[in-house]
Amino acid sequence: MSAPVSTIREPLITGHKTYHQITEDLIGPTEKTPPLSWVIALICCVALLSVMAFSLAWTFWHGIGAWNLNRTIGWGYDITNFVWWIGIGHAGTLISAILLLFRQKWRTGVNRAAEAMTIFAVMCAGIFPATHTGRPWFDFFMFPYPNTRGPLWVNFNSPLLWDIFAISTYFTVSLLFWYTGLVPDFATVRDRATGLRRKVYNALSFGWTGSAKHWQRWESLSLILAGIATPLVLSVHTIVSFDFATSVIPGWHTTIFPPYFVAGAIFSGFAMVQTLMLMTRKILKLQDYITLAHIESMNKVILLTGTLVGSAYLTELFVAWYSGYVYEQFAFLNRAAGPYWWSYFGMMFCNLVIPQIFWWKKMRRNLWVTFLMSIFINIGMWFERYVIIATTLARDYLPSSWSYYAPSWVEIGIFAGSMGLFGTLYLIFCRVAPVVAVAEIKHILKTGGDQYVGENAVHHHGPDGHDDHGGHDHGHDAPKKVETGGGTSGSSGIAPLSSNSTATSSSSKTTTSFKGTTDSSKDTTSKLDLDSPVASGAAIIGATGAVANTGSTSTSSTGSLEDDLKKVEGIGPKIEELLKAAGIKTFAKLSETDVASIKEILVAAGPRFASKVPGTWPKQAGLAAAGKWDELKKWQDELDGGK
Amino acid sequence: MASGKKEVLYALYNDETELFAAIRAAKAKHLDIMDVFTPFPVHGLDPIMEFEESRLHIVGFVFGALGTLTAFLSMSWIFTRDWPIIFGGKPYWSVPAFIPITFELTVLFCAIGMVVSFYTVCGLGPGVTNETLDDRITDDKFCLAFSTNGKSDGEVSDLKSFLNSTKPFEVNAKTLSK
Numbered sequence: 001m002s003a004p005v006s007t008i009r010e011p012l013i014t015g016h017k018t019y020h021q022i023t024e025d026l027i028g029p030t031e032k033t034p035p036l037s038w039v040i041a042l043i044c045c046v047a048l049l050s051v052m053a054f055s056l057a058w059t060f061w062h063g064i065g066a067w068n069l070n071r072t073i074g075w076g077y078d079i080t081n082f083v084w085w086i087g088i089g090h091a092g093t094l095i096s097a098i099l100l101l102f103r104q105k106w107r108t109g110v111n112r113a114a115e116a117m118t119i120f121a122v123m124c125a126g127i128f129p130a131t132h133t134g135r136p137w138f139d140f141f142m143f144p145y146p147n148t149r150g151p152l153w154v155n156f157n158s159p160l161l162w163d164i165f166a167i168s169t170y171f172t173v174s175l176l177f178w179y180t181g182l183v184p185d186f187a188t189v190r191d192r193a194t195g196l197r198r199k200v201y202n203a204l205s206f207g208w209t210g211s212a213k214h215w216q217r218w219e220s221l222s223l224i225l226a227g228i229a230t231p232l233v234l235s236v237h238t239i240v241s242f243d244f245a246t247s248v249i250p251g252w253h254t255t256i257f258p259p260y261f262v263a264g265a266i267f268s269g270f271a272m273v274q275t276l277m278l279m280t281r282k283i284l285k286l287q288d289y290i291t292l293a294h295i296e297s298m299n300k301v302i303l304l305t306g307t308l309v310g311s312a313y314l315t316e317l318f319v320a321w322y323s324g325y326v327y328e329q330f331a332f333l334n335r336a337a338g339p340y341w342w343s344y345f346g347m348m349f350c351n352l353v354i355p356q357i358f359w360w361k362k363m364r365r366n367l368w369v370t371f372l373m374s375i376f377i378n379i380g381m382w383f384e385r386y387v388i389i390a391t392t393l394a395r396d397y398l399p400s401s402w403s404y405y406a407p408s409w410v411e412i413g414i415f416a417g418s419m420g421l422f423g424t425l426y427l428i429f430c431r432v433a434p435v436v437a438v439a440e441i442k443h444i445l446k447t448g449g450d451q452y453v454g455e456n457a458v459h460h461h462g463p464d465g466h467d468d469h470g471g472h473d474h475g476h477d478a479p480k481k482v483e484t485g486g487g488t489s490g491s492s493g494i495a496p497l498s499s500n501s502t503a504t505s506s507s508s509k510t511t512t513s514f515k516g517t518t519d520s521s522k523d524t525t526s527k528l529d530l531d532s533p534v535a536s537g538a539a540i541i542g543a544t545g546a547v548a549n550t551g552s553t554s555t556s557s558t559g560s561l562e563d564d565l566k567k568v569e570g571i572g573p574k575i576e577e578l579l580k581a582a583g584i585k586t587f588a589k590l591s592e593t594d595v596a597s598i599k600e601i602l603v604a605a606g607p608r609f610a611s612k613v614p615g616t617w618p619k620q621a622g623l624a625a626a627g628k629w630d631e632l633k634k635w636q637d638e639l640d641g642g643k
Numbered sequence: 644m645a646s647g648k649k650e651v652l653y654a655l656y657n658d659e660t661e662l663f664a665a666i667r668a669a670k671a672k673h674l675d676i677m678d679v680f681t682p683f684p685v686h687g688l689d690p691i692m693e694f695e696e697s698r699l700h701i702v703g704f705v706f707g708a709l710g711t712l713t714a715f716l717s718m719s720w721i722f723t724r725d726w727p728i729i730f731g732g733k734p735y736w737s738v739p740a741f742i743p744i745t746f747e748l749t750v751l752f753c754a755i756g757m758v759v760s761f762y763t764v765c766g767l768g769p770g771v772t773n774e775t776l777d778d779r780i781t782d783d784k785f786c787l788a789f790s791t792n793g794k795s796d797g798e799v800s801d802l803k804s805f806l807n808s809t810k811p812f813e814v815n816a817k818t819l820s821k
Contacts, residue, residue: 019783156718157730157740165747173754191778207771212679214765220697221761439683
């Protein structure tokens with residue numbers, strides 16, 4: 001097991017999940033009919049995508065002249081959008097690689113989606129340089145290959161060529177990393193499916209079996225891929241910044257560019273992750289896995305990188321003044337006071353000023369503030385690239401060739417369409433693959449689940465095995481069989497869990513079945529296997545887990561415990577408070593209360609609650625108290641708001 | 644395998660701690676474990692199963708070094724022997740300018756080499772179908788499997804009673820086609 005978890009760490013998985021419940025929650029969205037919001041979003045994205053297809057076709061038919069680039073401003077929307085998308089594509093690998101090396105467990109909630117986002121963002125980014133060549137069917141000229149022209153090779157000294165290597169490597173490595181993580185989860189989807197769906201997921205899962213040796217190699221592979229992806233992610237945006245920094249253009253020719261670009265990339269990438277995850281967690285109901293703790297952690301990264309970027313802006317200004325070099329000084333004066341001033345102030349406002357709001361914890365944990373900020377930052381980071389590219393080029397050394405640039409409809413169409421491409425790919429991903437890494441969430445359950453850590457953790461109360469099952473009877477419990485030596489002392493403390501979990505497991509599909517024996521009645525004071533520290537630690541956690549799982553269903557042993565009454569459809573946090581204030585703290589108690597008295601409590605609380613219909617609540621609570629969650633869930637699916 | 648069939652007796656457990664105890668008991672009795680299957684990477688399993696450390700990192704290093712050499716030697720050969728060109732007054736063999744591409748190809752070769760090796764040694768990959776023992780292994784059950792090929796009925800029933808003594812959730816037998 002992992003190292004002990006600090007008591008001040010917030011739980012990363014809420015809702016007292018079991019392994020099976022995690023599977024249900026995370027695989028579920030790929031199995032259900034998509035919600036209407038998904039269909040509408042897909043239609044919008046595909047519509048935008050077709051705008052891009054049209055704009056690209058127009059570009060290829062008429063040539064690059066369809067864009068408003070001119071002799072002075074050779075890079076406009078194209079490279080702005082390229083850098084913007086590449087920057088967004090940095091958060092995924094940062095989350096999956098760097099946070100893995102730093103052992104930041106909160107990465108597991110968001111890494112899968114962030115990595116997918118990385119891959120899609122890099123695909124969007126690639127469109128711009130590829131079409132900027134004008135004749136994309138000749139783009140393979142950019143790769144070194146023995147040819148019939150001399151042999152004439154590409155220029156290996158050029159940062160633009162380094163970029164091709166950096167981005168194609170980044171895309172490939174991100175894809176391999178992402179897919180290797182997906183393979184075990186595809187196997188989980190496969191094992192729940194039948195028919196054609198099973199065949200498809202069998203192919204996607206590469207024949208994964210879950211063998212212990214495979215897992216060992218899988219972890220080793222993930223760790224080394226993380227180790228090499230970490231310098232890779234830093235190198236990619238460093239090389240992108242070399243596209244500018246190795247030139248002799250005032251405003252570009254600065255040594256601060258690599259760290260400044262990398263910080264900006266992480267900044268914008270996390271902003272995009274926030275934008276997407278806030279919507280995804282809401283629509284797919286993943287609040288138990290992407291908690292406020294996750295969002296706060298990401299906001300802290302945003303605050304840090306935003307402030308780094310802001311310092312870089314100010315450092316650039318200082319150095320321009322301090323250099324005493326008039327062209328450099330003019331470049332920066334022109335950014336703030338020239339024809340593109342609005343872009344400069346937009347950038348300063350969105351990237352430097354408003355992210356400072358995240359110094360306040362309340363703001364970091366506010367979903368609306370976070371969402372709004374993430375949009376602002378996406379816009380601000382786009383402005384940053386526009387300032388660097390268009391503003392700088394518009395006023396070059398020769399005033400007679402000064403120019404102004406505004407995009408044509410074709411350029412806007414390609415940019416808007418790239419968002420359509422991104423959205424389409426992301427929406428398809430949400431349907432096909434689990435958005436949260438299932439195996440990795442199960443892996444951190446015992447160190448991150450709220451029944452084990454945090455203020456709602458259920459602690460071990462000593463010898464409580466005897467009444468864990470007092471209230472109800474599971475059909476699966478076979479008659480007790482006396483343990484025959486074997487030295488399996490460690491398992492006796494864990495026996496309650498086995499009999500409890502059977503309630504949620506589906507029945508066996510296999511041919512011959514010999515029912516195992518579970519020890520349900522004898523004293524289970526934990527006798528731990530002390531000869532191995534690893535196992536005894538695990539056994540303690542396991543034993544705690546047993547209590548946690550039964551804690552919510554038994555009232556006799558843990559009478560002081562409160563249940564999460566919100567599990568009953570129709571009860572929200574406010575009503576839960578009311579009921580608990582009235583002494584109804586557990587499912588068992590609620591199930592014993594008659595409908596009229598609940599109604600009385602509601603009416604007494606004012607008109608806002610008086611209209612609620614508590615008719616089914618005691619019955620629902622009865623099922624919950626008996627641990628019949630599957631049955632309850634099925635019933636709740638039929639209920640409309642608990643009525 | 645000559646017969647093409649593999650008879651397996653396996654126990655499913657609800658929690659990794661129960662699995663650990665069962666594996667220890669099996670090791671204490673010197674039983675020959677066929678394999679252990681879990682829904683997620685369980686830490687602490689490797690020492691109990693007495694697994695050797697994975698050697699994937701060596702593969703990664705070798706492929707990475709191959710990438711470094713490929714990139715650096717190709718660029719050096721191209722710019723000094725095959726087609727020397729002076730760019731911006733720099734020497735033909737301008738080593739600092741070769742560093743970025745050398746680095747990228749090191750990472751690329753290392754990643755592709757390791758991933759391909761991983762799938763190959765695990766017997767996984769596109770188009771591979773491995774028959775699994777139980778659908779619940781990828782959900783929430785932890786599986787300890789024994790091969791019963793060539794075992795007498797007495798031995799099998801001994802094994803079965805051993806497994807039943809480890810407090811499993813279920814004990815099943817299954818015949819895999821390969």
